[in-house]
């Protein structure tokens with residue numbers, strides 16, 4: 491089982507949108523997925539509850555229950571545990587980062603999102619975790635979000651210590667409409683541009699998680 495934690499110190503950066511859409515993408519591909527919502531606002535839970543179709547398992551929990559949630563998911567043969575986090579408190583987010591295999595730092599490619607992205611990336615690195623920055627809500631007509639973002643923002647992100655995902659999500663109404671019905675954008679507009687962005691991102695996330703398996707195991711001797 492692989493655990494993916496979506497985080498950002500800034501509200502409205504797209505954590506829930508990313509977490510729900512990635513969860514549903516994996517689910518629609520036949521994987522067994524649990525979405526753990528540790529944000530007291532319960533936005534991810536609201537979205538999945540609005541879903542009429544069969545869907546992934548939802549765990550509305552506190553950060554303190556994450557370890558048990560993960561153990562149960564492993565016991566139940568779950569493929570992916572996706573964790574949606576609140577912007578704060580830091581201690582709760584740290585618990586979610588600690589149990590993750592891969593952390594996704596969500597942020598808009600805008601000046602005001604830079605500092606929160608950098609601080610979230612630092613928190614991931616401090617805890618010795620793998621992660622990447624995923625740009626969301628970019629206003630661009632280009633197919634790749636990252637290269638089309640402002641050059642100075644990309645330059646600043648080079649020093650945040652985490653790699654930038656080669657694919658992000660552009661600002662698309664489909665993400666908002668789909669969320670209101672608990673749908674993945676790929677269900678709302680199959681083959682549409684939002685679905686395409688999401689598929690590319692998921693393919694990269696999956697490949698990155700598979701790559702983590704290839705790393706040599708750290709033993710007491712090499713640690």
Ligand SMILES: Nc1ncnc2c1ncn2[C@@H]1O[C@H](COP(=O)(O)OP(=O)(O)O)[C@@H](O)[C@H]1O
Nearest residue numbers: 501502503504505506507627660661662665666
């Ligand atoms: N790629 C996107 N395109 C359009 N709207 C988006 C996109 N990502 C997020 N939003 C909208 O922005 C708002 C904040 O997103 P949300 O995922 O709730 O952020 P967070 O969980 O970080 O607070 C929501 O209204 C959501 O529908």
Ligand SMILES: [Mg+2]
Nearest residue numbers: 505506529533
């Ligand atoms: Mg949220």
